[in-house]
Amino acid sequence: MRTDDLIAHLSEDMQPVRTGMVARTLLGAAALGVAGSALLMLVALGLRHDFTASMSSFGMWTKLVYTFAIAAFAFWLVERAGRPGADMRRPFLLLGLPVLAIALLSALQMSAPGADSHGLVMGHSSRVCAPLVILTALPSLVAAFWALRRLAPTRLTLAGAGAGLFAGAVGAFVYSFHCMEGAAPFIAIWYTLGIALTTAIGAFLGRHLLRW
Amino acid sequence: MIAQEAQYRDWMLAALAGDGAAYRMLLQGLTRHLRSYYARRLDSAAAEDAVQETLIAIHTKRATYDPAQPFTAWVYGIARYKLIDEYRRHKRRATVPLDEAADLFGHDEAAEAVARRDVNKLLEKLPPAKRRLVKDIKLDGVSVAEAAKRTGLSESAVKVTVHRAIKSLAEGLGKGQEGRDAD
Numbered sequence: 001m002r003t004d005d006l007i008a009h010l011s012e013d014m015q016p017v018r019t020g021m022v023a024r025t026l027l028g029a030a031a032l033g034v035a036g037s038a039l040l041m042l043v044a045l046g047l048r049h050d051f052t053a054s055m056s057s058f059g060m061w062t063k064l065v066y067t068f069a070i071a072a073f074a075f076w077l078v079e080r081a082g083r084p085g086a087d088m089r090r091p092f093l094l095l096g097l098p099v100l101a102i103a104l105l106s107a108l109q110m111s112a113p114g115a116d117s118h119g120l121v122m123g124h125s126s127r128v129c130a131p132l133v134i135l136t137a138l139p140s141l142v143a144a145f146w147a148l149r150r151l152a153p154t155r156l157t158l159a160g161a162g163a164g165l166f167a168g169a170v171g172a173f174v175y176s177f178h179c180m181e182g183a184a185p186f187i188a189i190w191y192t193l194g195i196a197l198t199t200a201i202g203a204f205l206g207r208h209l210l211r212w
Numbered sequence: 213m214i215a216q217e218a219q220y221r222d223w224m225l226a227a228l229a230g231d232g233a234a235y236r237m238l239l240q241g242l243t244r245h246l247r248s249y250y251a252r253r254l255d256s257a258a259a260e261d262a263v264q265e266t267l268i269a270i271h272t273k274r275a276t277y278d279p280a281q282p283f284t285a286w287v288y289g290i291a292r293y294k295l296i297d298e299y300r301r302h303k304r305r306a307t308v309p310l311d312e313a314a315d316l317f318g319h320d321e322a323a324e325a326v327a328r329r330d331v332n333k334l335l336e337k338l339p340p341a342k343r344r345l346v347k348d349i350k351l352d353g354v355s356v357a358e359a360a361k362r363t364g365l366s367e368s369a370v371k372v373t374v375h376r377a378i379k380s381l382a383e384g385l386g387k388g389q390e391g392r393d394a395d
């Protein structure tokens with residue numbers, strides 16, 4: 001086909017494009033992902049037995065705020081990554097904030113008088129934490145990839161990493177409702193590890209699954 | 213900021229609102245940039261395919277353009293992605309040349325228009341008959357024999373006239389330059 005004919009064909013019967021397609025796609029995927037991850041956690045792992053009491057504990061809110069902040073900035077990063085040529089610096093830089101905050105809080109708890117630093121770091125579930133975060137993240141990872149495939153990612157590894165980061169943070173957020181831990185050093189190490197591994201999985205898959 | 217940004221962005225916004233004529237002008241404008249971009253990076257058959265693939269990608273992914281971001285950066289992102297895709301498909305090269313949006317839109321039509329205007333201004337300094345000859349032979353590619361037939365002069369007279377006219381223009385330019393230097 002000649003290029004001129006192609007242009008004529010493409011510009012025939014133009015329909016207005018509904019604004020907000022990117023936001024709708026991503027929000028829909030996020031909602032499905034969160035629902036899927038929550039369902040998986042409830043069925044496979046179960047809610048922590050002291051759920052009601054835990055909602056007024058500092059440790060629970062440490063986990064929820066930390067993982068929610070990462071999920072929110074990662075969502076923004078994915079939104080940028082799905083648009084060619086978009087500037088990603090701001091969401092990238094903002095991701096440093098929750099990481100810095102959890103590091104400071106960990107230092108504070110570790111340096112408190114009489115702190116049991118081994119207990120604060122290792123808790124009772126350090127070995128299963130990261131794998132279970134990854135497991136809980138999987139439905140959100142599928143949803144984030146589905147959404148990105150409908151957009152136009154041009155840096156596939158980076159876009160995949162963004163999707164993995166988002167899914168990992170959602171997974172960790174949801175996993176918080178099962179996990180009994182609440183010490184900042186534990187969260188800073190094991191939750192972050194689970195999120196980072198999910199990010200790595202996303203980065204690897206991005207190159208293969210996000211081509212269009 | 214890339215020179216064409218404002219114009220292309222206006223066309224794109226009109227196209228997103230359903231304006232087919234604006235969209236057509238946009239795609240025709242972009243095609244010129246894409247052709248020269250891919251021609252410098254792919255062989256000629258692959259280059260035209262890449263142009264068409266990119267136009268189709270622009271079309272199918274047009275909802276991902278965010279009006280808060282530069283439009284030329286959006287197009288460049290797609291063009292570069294399609295270039296990398298082409299390299300990957302033929303496993304021709306592991307690395308992709310470093311370039312940036314200005315390389316896609318680097319063929320500067322604004323500068324070309326200015327140059328054309330300058331030449332026309334310069335030619336106005338010549339008497340009409342000489343101006344016509346210089347324009348025909350030097351700009352429009354008319355042969356000396358044809359110009360001689362048109363004007364009724366001999367071929368050698370045509371050559372001499374054009375030569376002298378160019379020389380006088382060059383001298384005029386030189387003087388203008390000196391004048392500016394003296395300021």
